[in-house]
Amino acid sequence: MKLIGAIVAVGSLAFIGILTETVMTVLFPQLMREFNVDTATVQWITTIYLLAVAATMPLSSFIKRRFRNKTIFVAAVVLAVLGSLIMIVAQAFPLILAARVIQGIGSGMATPLMMNIILEQSPRSKVGRLMGVGSLVITVAPAIGPTVGGAVTSVLPWRAIFVIVIPIILLISLPVGLKCIQQKHPTEDAVLNPLQFVAIVLALCGLIMFLNQAGVAVGAAVSGGEVMMPALIAVVSLVVGVGSLLFFGWSSRKSFSPLIRLGFLRNRIVLLHLLP
Numbered sequence: 109m110k111l112i113g114a115i116v117a118v119g120s121l122a123f124i125g126i127l128t129e130t131v132m133t134v135l136f137p138q139l140m141r142e143f144n145v146d147t148a149t150v151q152w153i154t155t156i157y158l159l160a161v162a163a164t165m166p167l168s169s170f171i172k173r174r175f176r177n178k179t180i181f182v183a184a185v186v187l188a189v190l191g192s193l194i195m196i197v198a199q200a201f202p203l204i205l206a207a208r209v210i211q212g213i214g215s216g217m218a219t220p221l222m223m224n225i226i227l228e229q230s231p232r233s234k235v236g237r238l239m240g241v242g243s244l245v246i247t248v249a250p251a252i253g254p255t256v257g258g259a260v261t262s263v264l265p266w267r268a269i270f271v272i273v274i275p276i277i278l279l280i281s282l283p284v285g286l287k288c289i290q291q292k293h294p295t296e297d298a299v300l301n302p303l304q305f306v307a308i309v310l311a312l313c314g315l316i317m318f319l320n321q322a323g324v325a326v327g328a329a330v331s332g333g334e335v336m337m338p339a340l341i342a343v344v345s346l347v348v349g350v351g352s353l354l355f356f357g358w359s360s361r362k363s364f365s366p367l368i369r370l371g372f373l374r375n376r377i378v379l380l381h382l383l384p
Contacts, residue, residue: 111229113288114177115238118222119245120281121184124273125215126246128192129157130253132208135266143201148324148338155320156205160212161219162312166305166368168220173298180221181285187214188277192270219246228292304367307356314349318342 132139136150143150171180191211198204222245226238260269321342328335360366 110288110290111225113284114225114229114290115222115241117281117285117288118181118184118218118225119242121181121188121277121285122215122218122222123245123249124277124281125188125211125218126249127253127256128211128269128273129154129215130250131257131260131269132157134254134257135261138261138266139204143204145201147327149201151320151324152205153208155316157208157212157215158316159313160209161216162316163309164213164216165220166308166312167300168217168224169368170298170300171217172220172224173296176291176295177221177225177289178286178291180217181289182282184214184217184221185277185282185285187211187217189274192274192277195270196267225289229290299365301359301363301365301367304356304359304363307352307359308367311349311353311356314345314347314352317345318349321345 132153136147136153139145139153140147140150175183187210191207191209191214194203194207194210198207222242223239226242227235230238257266257269260266260272321338325335325338325342327333328338360368
């Protein structure tokens with residue numbers, strides 16, 4: 109039962125993080141009017157969240173080895189609640205972006221933690237089923253996010269979404285997690301490789317920025333707007349992303365203790381599961 113409780117606690121936190129990310133896309137028109145920003149600017153609400161998640165998730169292996177599961181969980185809860193509080197009271201667009209960064213870091217900690225708990229603590233006969241549950245959390249949240257956002261904002265102000273989220277986290281996720289999350293393996297004095305961390309963050313952020321700015325450039329071309337600047341940013345981001353990814357792969361092969369062990373990619377079963 110403690111395993112199920114731990115999955116529910118961390119899974120609900122991950123679910124809320126992903127849900128609020130997709131909810132925000134429905135709020136773009138309201139946010140553009142309230143903060144007097146254009147479409148390209150308001151899109152940073154989701155882009156900067158994804159960048160924060162992308163910068164945090166590669167650290168999950170290091171964080172898992174360095175800190176206890178409950179410590180990671182509590183940190184993710186604090187970040188989620190703090191980000192939601194800022195979203196509720198923020199009266200300036202930069203504060204909204206800061207809140208999204210904080211929430212993105214929290215989600216980037218919660219989602220890998222859920223998967224780690226399932227893989228480490230589940231009976232072998234139930235790993236597949238519970239991994240399916242974890243995957244369901246990740247896939248259902250973005251699917252229902254726009255619907256939830258539209259339903260809530262049709263009767264309440266958009267900030268009410270985050271007012272609703274905080275009690276769920278504090279009254280359900282937090283107490284269940286504190287009671288049920290267990291530590292099956294001892295922590296260790298893991299050392300972070302700064303070059304590999306910077307490389308993988310630049311790689312992921314560069315590729316996300318490329319996709320974002322390429323979309324902006326296409327939209328500008330269709331509407332007759334300025335294409336040169338977003339197209340230039342997209343190209344530079346792609347070069348930085350691919351170059352950093354290649355450097356990370358080379359550095360990981362040479363390192364005794366890589367940030368992410370890429371040897372698992374030699375497993376054909378793993379590769380098949382990575383195919384879309």
